[in-house]
Structures are given as structure tokens and as C-alpha cells.
Amino acid sequence: MSPRNVEKDQLLRETRREHILDCALQVIAKQGIDSANVKDIAKEAGLSVGNVYNYFNSKDDIFSAVLQRGQINYGRKISDHALLELDARDKLHEICESWIATPENWAFTIMLQSIRTNETVNPELREAATRRFTANLEPMAEIMRQGQEAGVIVEGDPKQLAFYFVSLIQGLTLQLAPGYEIPVSIQAKTIVRLFSQPENSRKK
Amino acid sequence: MSPRNVEKDQLLRETRREHILDCALQVIAKQGIDSANVKDIAKEAGLSVGNVYNYFNSKDDIFSAVLQRGQINYGRKISDHALLELDARDKLHEICESWIATPENWAFTIMLQSIRTNETVNPELREAATRRFTANLEPMAEIMRQGQEAGVIVEGDPKQLAFYFVSLIQGLTLQLAPGYEIPVSIQAKTIVRLFSQPENSRKK
Amino acid sequence: MSPRNVEKDQLLRETRREHILDCALQVIAKQGIDSANVKDIAKEAGLSVGNVYNYFNSKDDIFSAVLQRGQINYGRKISDHALLELDARDKLHEICESWIATPENWAFTIMLQSIRTNETVNPELREAATRRFTANLEPMAEIMRQGQEAGVIVEGDPKQLAFYFVSLIQGLTLQLAPGYEIPVSIQAKTIVRLFSQPENSRKK
Amino acid sequence: MSPRNVEKDQLLRETRREHILDCALQVIAKQGIDSANVKDIAKEAGLSVGNVYNYFNSKDDIFSAVLQRGQINYGRKISDHALLELDARDKLHEICESWIATPENWAFTIMLQSIRTNETVNPELREAATRRFTANLEPMAEIMRQGQEAGVIVEGDPKQLAFYFVSLIQGLTLQLAPGYEIPVSIQAKTIVRLFSQPENSRKK
DNA sequence: AATGAATGAGCCTTCATTCAT
């Protein structure tokens, strides 16, 4: 029927979507979520404004897709780590370091807040974001649990510890906003140590 | 006419300003910073829109004043604590608890991010916010230092520890956004313990 | 409190609203409902676009207000006629003539259709329009009933006759669209005669 | 290549055009003329948007073609009736009944109004629509004339009566908009009676 | 000081139409 390659089109379409999401993230990271408008996203993506709407239904749709993608990727990463045969502290260290190293990550945190906060956002989106956040807590709690069994992570409810760890990472991420200098270095090592069981207090 | 009236007027004016700031905070806490507009703030304050502009130059002016006031109050509070004759852990505990308990606090954190982030915001405001944030780190670091001397707080750069502590508190605060349920309880005790030196690892 | 005259303001506000409705009707009558946009209405009213929104919540709000006002005025007029001590045929004649003579009336009919038809219009508005239309049928039916009792109006269900009469008037009104010449004159006399009982077929 | 193929192609093209017009009418009848867009028409027709433009030059082109086709079919029908050997009242009755029974007919009336009304529509199209409307009045007037000669239709200018009859039908059709309930039944018999000469007033 | 009507820039979104493939 079609004189064009349907499969290729489909692939192109998916690539384009991803590209728009990338650009949206860039714009948010650059300008903040308040100032990030569709026009700028389109420009960043090298598309016309109208064309963006061929790939997404609305601005909120774009934002929630960015958030969803980020949350899913993040969750997958943590889950992968949970399965590894490693010292839990090393896992935390690695997670911490790679998170801090990615400059766009703070945009996710900002978006998470904005989507929660903005009353005009579809409540379902807000719930979905919360659901994913909560779900992502689970593999992190599993890592804590592993560490506790090995006696290298402090005692306490693993889920609560996971929650604190994630909140700390998020809190730190926010401090890393572009153009905002903090006179304190962030060291994964020190962060992990807060959650580590000291050598001499371990059960024999 | 009389000097007393001038003084009284000045006082009234200051009271009004404070009232507007209170209401602005309320609105932000209720609607989120994106949806908080001047009209709503004026309505909450029982004033006309135009009249609000008799007390503040712009919306940004209001927001930055809210933030500034919050940061200053917060800084004063921490400084006061630093001077007390108390176990550092109790100080942290009290700071933590009172922060979490105040539902509007998350609005400050949101605002901090928004003001940092928003390109359109006067760069001087952004720098001022950062400056105050950094300044507020100092008394917190002092508390850490006190705790370390008493052997009840973990070792490490006090300022860095203070930074982590504040970031953790901020991160947790964000999770407390209104209408957003997190299936984990926040306990000041557990938080403080992360920064505490375990009994049996203390130097004699 | 206010340095301005509140009552006068309220009156001004109501006058303004009416003025906007008048202008909206003019624009619709001139350009058709499809082409009638808020900008044009504002221009016709000598206001800025934004200011129109100080008086109405939305374009649909304006349109439905225009319609409502027209329907209410029309209903009132028919009801007044129903109470008069006149030959029913004269009543119909007068209603017919005055309706046809008002050039904007066709806009109401167009609007009625558009509001019914347009899926994006609030269903409640649509129902309200229908409700008023149906309600307005009643006094017209009463006139028919009076005429039948006097033996000057054709027999049949008065409400149905009213419905036909109104539909005929509406149908004719539509033909009177501006810039649309129909080579047939519209005579109230002839129209009324269609609904009249012929002399020699009346019951003695 | 062969002339037969060219003919066949031509036929196929014509069939396609007709199909598109059918679908356009369906969409208009379903969504109203304001919401009827090219994309929906294409989807209804099972074609791509671009392909529709291989058969019509513009959206207005489609709409005016729909209208034209409808008007021509309608005119042909009335003309056919005018030639029949039947009581004029039966002709009116049949015309009335078949018109009311076809649910899409109201779309024509709506379109007629929209095309007349819409400033942006090519004036030639508007004139063409008016011309056809006027032309279609002629066979209807002929039926009236026949009825008057047989003494079964009320006296008066036949063309004017035709105009009233058509306007009444159109007015009633508009009341039949989808999703719009009118608490009055429409009976062809009663309608025709309005235009009928009563038994006992006929000339011997 | 107090009011809120008025302004106008800017944002999101839609859609007829074009065009490379």
C-alpha cells in the first residue's frame, strides 16, 4: 500500500520521540521547568512547534514521558545492581557516584516535584510518578537488606534506609543546579559511610 | 503628621508586608509555585491586586522576600541552637523534628530550586539565595564540630557533614509535598543516628 | 474602604457585559459564528482581548450568554403577547413581523445550531439551550390554543403547531443571512394565513 | 496505458471522490461542521490526509462539493416529483417524509448556513449555493401550482409558498440535530395540511 | 493608600496544506 518503508518509519518515529525527550530534558536542565516551553523544546530538537505535537499530545505529555523514562531507567539500574554479587557498600557507592556525575539528573528531581505540585497536572500522572518512585524504593531496600545481612550496613528498616538514602541523593542533586556553586565537595565515599556499619561495632 | 504617626505608619506597613509574605507562602504551599499567582496571593491576603504592588515591586520580589525571610529565620534558629549547651545529637534531633513538622517548609525548598533555576529571575537574587544557603551551613557545621569534639558525631569535614544533613532534610521535605503519600515514616531519631558515632567505636 | 463608587462600578460592569454581548452578536452576524473570534469581538467592543476575559470566562461563555439573553428576551416577548387581549392571528402576525425585521435574529438561530452541534461545547450549555427553546414553545402554544378557541387558528395539537410556526420562522430567518439575496419576499400576512382557519370552514 | 485503463482510472477516481464526499458528510453529521477536519474525513474514508488532497483542492472544496451534490440530488428529486401524476398534497407529503427521515439532511442545512456565513469562504461558492437553492425552488413552486389548479393547495404566490414550505422543512430539520431531543413529534400529514386548501372552501 | 479594570505579551494547541519519499 504505502510507497514508504513502514518499519523504518516506525523506527524513525520512535527515534524522534526519544530525541524530543532528550531535548526537553536539556531545555529543562538549562532553563528550569518553569521556563521550559514547547517552542524552546522544538527549537532544541530542530523541529517546528507543530511537529512536536505529532509525537506528543501536550506539553504535560512530554514532561511526564521524560520523567517516566528517567524513573524507569533509574529503577532498572538499581534493580540490576541489586542482583550483582558485590559488597552492598560498593553498590551504594557506584549508584551514588554515577547519579551525581550525570548533570541532567537534577532535572528529574525538579520535575518530580513540579509534577507532584502543579495542580493543573493530571492527577493520574502524579499518582503514576509516585507509584514509580515507591516501586523504585524496593530494589534499593533490597540492597540495604543485603548489606545488613553482611553486617556492613547500619541496622534499621531497610525500606526506611533506602528512602533516606534516595532523599539524600535527591537533596544533593538539587544543590547541583547549573550556575549554582556550592563550596562543598560531594564525595560518594563519605555518603556511603553514613549508611555503613562501623568495623568495630559489627557482630562477630 | 506627627512623628508618632509616621512611625505607626511605618510599623503598619511592615506588618502588611509580613502578612503578604505569610499569605504568599500559604498560596505556594497550597497550589505549588507554578500556579501561585499575584491575584491568588492578594485574595488570600484580603487585599486588591494593585495594593499588593504598593508593598512589593514585583512577583519575583515577593517570592524572593519569602525565601529570604525563611532562610534568615532558619539561619537564626540554627545559630541559636549552636550556642546552646546540649548534646549535638539532641540539637540535630530537634532541628530535624521541627523542620519536618512544619508543612510549609517544603515550599521553601521548592522556591529555592525555582529561584535558582528560573532564567528570568534576577541573577543577583539567585546569588543572594546561594549566599544565604552557604552562610546557613556554618552554624550547622559548628554543631557538627561540637558533636565531634564530644565524640557523638561521626568523623569527617564538619561542613561537609552539615551539607549532607541539610540536603537530606531538604530531600525528605520534598517528599512531603501536599497530596503526596509516601509509604515510609520519617523519624528524626533514625536520621540523627546516621550522623552519630556508634557507642563502641568512640575514642576513650 | 474603596475609594471608588462600588455601586457605580457594579453598574458599569453590567453595562460592559451587555456591551460585549451586543458586539459579539454584531460580529457573529457580520462574520458568521465560525469566523467570530475573541479578538474581533474585543475590537468591536473597543476593548483589549484580555479585558474581555475579565467579564467572561471563555469564548463559549460569551456565546452562550448571547444565546441565553436572546432566548430569554424572546420568551418574555411571546409570554407578554400571550396575555394580551387580541386576535391570536394578530399576535402571530406581530411576532412574525418583528422577528423578521430584526436583522440579528438569524444569528441566534445559527448559534442555537452551533451550540447544539459543536461537540466541544459544554453539554450543560447545550441542554440549557434546548430547555429554554422548549420552554419558549409553551406561551406560543398558548396563543395557538387561544386562536383555536376563537376558531381562527387551524385545528391540531397547539404545541405542535407552535413548534411548526417557530421552525418556519427560524427557517425563514436563516434565509435572511447577510449578503444572501432570496428572490422571494417574506410576508407575515401569508405566513399567518397558513395557520389560520378559513372563514367558511369555521364552526358556527 | 490502453484507453480502457484510462476510462477505468477515471471511473475509479470518480468513485473515490464520491466516497470522500460520503465520508465528509458522515463526519459533519457526527461532529458538526466546526469540528469536522480533514484528518477525520480522511480517517473515515480510510485514506491518508495527503491523498484526500489528490481528489480535492481544499477543505472548502470538499464541503462545497458535498453541498453541491446534495443540492443537485435534492433538486432532481423535486423535479422528478413535479412530473408525476399525483395529488400535489401527496407529493408534498412524500417529499416531507423522506427529507425528515434522512438523518444527514440537517448537515446540508448547517452547511448551507456555514458556507453562506463564513467570510473566508470563496464568494463564488456562496453565490453558487444561493443560485442552486433558488433554482430548486422552481420545481417546488411547480408542485404548488399544480395543487392550486386542482384546488387542493392554498392560494397565493406559488413560489412564495414553495419558499415557505422549504423553509419550514429546513427549520424542522435543524431541530433534529443529533443528540437533541424535541418533545414534539414531526408529522408530514400535519405539515402538508398547513398548505392544503380545506375541503369546504374549495371552488366548485 | 486602595481598587480592580485594562493592557499586551506570551504560552499551548489545532489544523489546513505541502512535500519528500
Added chain:
DNA sequence: CATGAATGAAGGCTCATTCAT
């Protein structure tokens, strides 16, 4: 012919800010 991605011009609506009263 067939496709649907791409364009860009409007249109509806919001809102910070101003200003006459």
C-alpha cells in the same frame, strides 16, 4: 497515486503589571 511528517499561521486563554479613579 499514497503516505503522514512537517510547517506555520492563527486562535483561545493567562497573568504580571499599570493606571485612572
